[in-house]
Amino acid sequence: MQRREFLGVTAKLALTAAASRLVSPALGEEARPITLAAVGDCLITRGFIRNDPKLQPILSILRSADVSFGNFEMTLPDPDMYPAGTGACGDLNNSAEGPMPEELAWAGIKMVGLANNHALDYGIPGMFETADKVGAAGLVHAGTGRNLEDARAPSFYDSPAGRTALIACASTIRQGSNATPGNGEIPGRPGLNPLRFTTTYHVSASQMEALQGIQKDLGLAGRHGLVDEPKTEGINFLGDHFVAGTPPDVITMPDRQDLLGISASIRRAHRNADLVIVGIHAHEAHGERYLPATFLPQFAHACIDAGANAFIGHGPHVLRGIEIYKGKPIFYSLGNFIFTAESMRQIPQELYDTCGIKDPFDDPSDFFDRAMKGFGDAAYWQSVVAEATFVKGDLHELKLYPITLQHDLPRAERGMPVRADAVESKVILDHLAKLCQPFGTTLTQEGDVGVIRPLS
Numbered sequence: 001m002q003r004r005e006f007l008g009v010t011a012k013l014a015l016t017a018a019a020s021r022l023v024s025p026a027l028g029e030e031a032r033p034i035t036l037a038a039v040g041d042c043l044i045t046r047g048f049i050r051n052d053p054k055l056q057p058i059l060s061i062l063r064s065a066d067v068s069f070g071n072f073e074m075t076l077p078d079p080d081m082y083p084a085g086t087g088a089c090g091d092l093n094n095s096a097e098g099p100m101p102e103e104l105a106w107a108g109i110k111m112v113g114l115a116n117n118h119a120l121d122y123g124i125p126g127m128f129e130t131a132d133k134v135g136a137a138g139l140v141h142a143g144t145g146r147n148l149e150d151a152r153a154p155s156f157y158d159s160p161a162g163r164t165a166l167i168a169c170a171s172t173i174r175q176g177s178n179a180t181p182g183n184g185e186i187p188g189r190p191g192l193n194p195l196r197f198t199t200t201y202h203v204s205a206s207q208m209e210a211l212q213g214i215q216k217d218l219g220l221a222g223r224h225g226l227v228d229e230p231k232t233e234g235i236n237f238l239g240d241h242f243v244a245g246t247p248p249d250v251i252t253m254p255d256r257q258d259l260l261g262i263s264a265s266i267r268r269a270h271r272n273a274d275l276v277i278v279g280i281h282a283h284e285a286h287g288e289r290y291l292p293a294t295f296l297p298q299f300a301h302a303c304i305d306a307g308a309n310a311f312i313g314h315g316p317h318v319l320r321g322i323e324i325y326k327g328k329p330i331f332y333s334l335g336n337f338i339f340t341a342e343s344m345r346q347i348p349q350e351l352y353d354t355c356g357i358k359d360p361f362d363d364p365s366d367f368f369d370r371a372m373k374g375f376g377d378a379a380y381w382q383s384v385v386a387e388a389t390f391v392k393g394d395l396h397e398l399k400l401y402p403i404t405l406q407h408d409l410p411r412a413e414r415g416m417p418v419r420a421d422a423v424e425s426k427v428i429l430d431h432l433a434k435l436c437q438p439f440g441t442t443l444t445q446e447g448d449v450g451v452i453r454p455l456s
Contacts, residue, residue, distance in 0.1 A: 037065035040334035054418035062108030101137035113168030115143025143168030147188030162274030270307030323439035327394035335383035400450030
């Protein structure tokens, strides 16, 4: 009898201990928290300095999170693969050598997006090779594939706290890099998962009249393709759509078919995971670089309506505001996490030509002396690591840890993240707080950490 009573008490104590790990008055009955650590663009060409004390706080955040995400903005081509044409000065063929995915895995990154404007820098073979090497390093990845269905499909990461799904896409893409579906007669094309958009330029009545005059004088109006253009308000001028309206503005809208397709993927992920992340690579701005283009909030809201728990933007290489929509965080851009593109060993000759660099003895260092002038602003080298705690799918608390990419160091050393000191942390958080205000988000500072608590 005593033995049975002892076993019964022991069992009750074990159940109580287990429950105490899951139940918290602050979180609610039987809450099951999941922590997500998120960073922005990873343009990585060299490894971390393992013993840097300023790096350790970042590693602690990434490694202790149940799941962690970043955008892998590199290609990992083999030596026999050829660079694709990019068409613009400064639009590099991003490539890296060595175990760069392994470096991210060592740091604690668990999931990466591969859909970005550099995904096909070394063509379709380079895209597949990158995915293979990233996967071999143990990183779960999404956003590219052998056809549109494959590129759009969610990928999954399992942790003790639950299962996380990732759908990755890009609005900033090069022509021909988007994956396409098959139609039964011909297979789909490999590429990335696109979120395309339409653009309408609002101009004054007098400007519209001038455009119509130019169009008429140059014989640009009328039918130019195999299929008539749809009849719309305004005019189509040199491939762009203009309407009369004030004030002058640029209005973008997400492509309906892409929106429906990505939403379907999110719903699929939502049924098979505890947490759903959508990542998008989007350079596009609404005027100044810190403001997302108008299609992005529409797309972000639609993703959350479809079942996403977090929307993570990256691409413009600067921080943008944070919105809390229906209890879910929307990061319009997390800026840069690693920015060591200046350490790339080689650059295609056509980029020297496009940029007007004619000296035959110029090398990548000379190229970057010129191409990186636009990245002299401190904002490109300052960001945050976001740590979000979710309870029953909703955001419970968001902490933002300021980081610096050490722009003041020599080229051979800068670009790797370390924890910002108290002075720089305040600068970063003050700036981010202002960017959050238009979205109705209040960011408070607790020491050198930014905090958003939507449920408080």
